[in-house]
Amino acid sequence: MKDIHRQAISQRIDWLFDLARRHGETFRGPEAWLARERYHAEHPTAIGVLKCMDGRINIPVATNTPAGILMPFRNLGGMFDLGWPHLGEVLAHHVQRMTGNGRRVLFLITYHWSRGNPQRGCAGFGYDTAAAIAHTQEIRRQMEHIFGSGHGTVYPLVCGFETDEEALSIHGSDGSVLDLAGLGGADLATLEPRLAALLPDMPVQMRADLLPLMLGNLEHICEIRAQTARQQRRLDIEHREWVICIGRGFDFLHTPNLALIIGPYSPDLADPIRKAAGIIDANMKAGRIPDDGFLLLASVPYDEIGVDRARAELKSRFLSRFAADVIREEFPELAGRMSSRNAVLDWRSRNLELIGA
Ligand SMILES: [Zn+2]
Numbered sequence: 001m002k003d004i005h006r007q008a009i010s011q012r013i014d015w016l017f018d019l020a021r022r023h024g025e026t027f028r029g030p031e032a033w034l035a036r037e038r039y040h041a042e043h044p045t046a047i048g049v050l051k052c053m054d055g056r057i058n059i060p061v062a063t064n065t066p067a068g069i070l071m072p073f074r075n076l077g078g079m080f081d082l083g084w085p086h087l088g089e090v091l092a093h094h095v096q097r098m099t100g101n102g103r104r105v106l107f108l109i110t111y112h113w114s115r116g117n118p119q120r121g122c123a124g125f126g127y128d129t130a131a132a133i134a135h136t137q138e139i140r141r142q143m144e145h146i147f148g149s150g151h152g153t154v155y156p157l158v159c160g161f162e163t164d165e166e167a168l169s170i171h172g173s174d175g176s177v178l179d180l181a182g183l184g185g186a187d188l189a190t191l192e193p194r195l196a197a198l199l200p201d202m203p204v205q206m207r208a209d210l211l212p213l214m215l216g217n218l219e220h221i222c223e224i225r226a227q228t229a230r231q232q233r234r235l236d237i238e239h240r241e242w243v244i245c246i247g248r249g250f251d252f253l254h255t256p257n258l259a260l261i262i263g264p265y266s267p268d269l270a271d272p273i274r275k276a277a278g279i280i281d282a283n284m285k286a287g288r289i290p291d292d293g294f295l296l297l298a299s300v301p302y303d304e305i306g307v308d309r310a311r312a313e314l315k316s317r318f319l320s321r322f323a324a325d326v327i328r329e330e331f332p333e334l335a336g337r338m339s340s341r342n343a344v345l346d347w348r349s350r351n352l353e354l355i356g357a
Helices: 009-028 030-042 085-100 129-147 185-198 204-229 270-285 307-330
Strands: 046-052 070-075 105-113 154-162 167-171 177-179 243-247 259-262 294-302 338-346 351-355
Touching: 009 030, 009 294, 009 338, 009 351, 046 085, 046 204, 070 085, 070 259, 085 105, 085 129, 105 129, 105 204, 129 154, 154 177, 167 204, 177 185, 185 204, 243 270, 243 307, 259 270, 270 307, 294 307, 307 338, 307 351
Parallel strands: 046 070, 046 105, 105 154, 243 259, 243 294, 294 338
Antiparallel strands: 154 167, 167 177, 338 351
């Protein structure tokens, strides 16, 4: 990727929509479609991932999983409260749809941290990893309240993501932790019994479907270490975000330090928008990005044409207007440099369609 961060805002926006277009084309191609179909047939457990909006948290890449298998839920700091009306509805709907098709649901509830430098941890939690872990445990308890604590169908699993080596760690129900960064190639064969010992209450099929993610992550950690040895990997990448995304369907933007992605979940939506705008403002003032503009991108996915798509249009426009109002109120100078685009996303084809204001 050439240094897109240095180009004029209009070129950066063109680049971004071109990226979305290429992502959609790959996603709906026959090869990718067949790979997903085959994956679902071999691994029937539906896997959702609750995670931070930080662009470094790319679980499909870190686990060598094909795009479109892991269902992402993103928010600032990976902070979620299942009492939030919209979030609770989205999650419950997701679970009902999956179980209606006979599938179990595994939720990876993630926090992230850095082994090398606490300041590379989660800004949303003020770099306090213990607080981030406590929050994921609370989400786990909320999930058990809603979906049951027997874990026969829905399993909430707390996972750490160490961003220096992009290594996962799995938290067992008894408090012990399996850190994949501590395992080597020789441990591949022992991973299955380790998982069984750590998660004795997890249905056998689900454990079998979790295993490929763990194996993929072990391979990925090896690649990352090789990159680090060749000095091709920079850890202290600074904040250079110039996009605020609001809504859902931003899989194509899984690039570190490019976009701040805000899910439409929190009833206090203004809070993450303010924080994101503050980061963009600081980026401009420090000269990390050009100060000629930033992009506010609203996207809302739809499953069906007709009513569902029409409602997605209204939601997209609402989210965009709401975010723009917050930014205008709190950062009037920054608001003058805002370009905004509204879109709906055909979820099945991942086709991002621009709509008018
Ligand atoms: Zn974070």
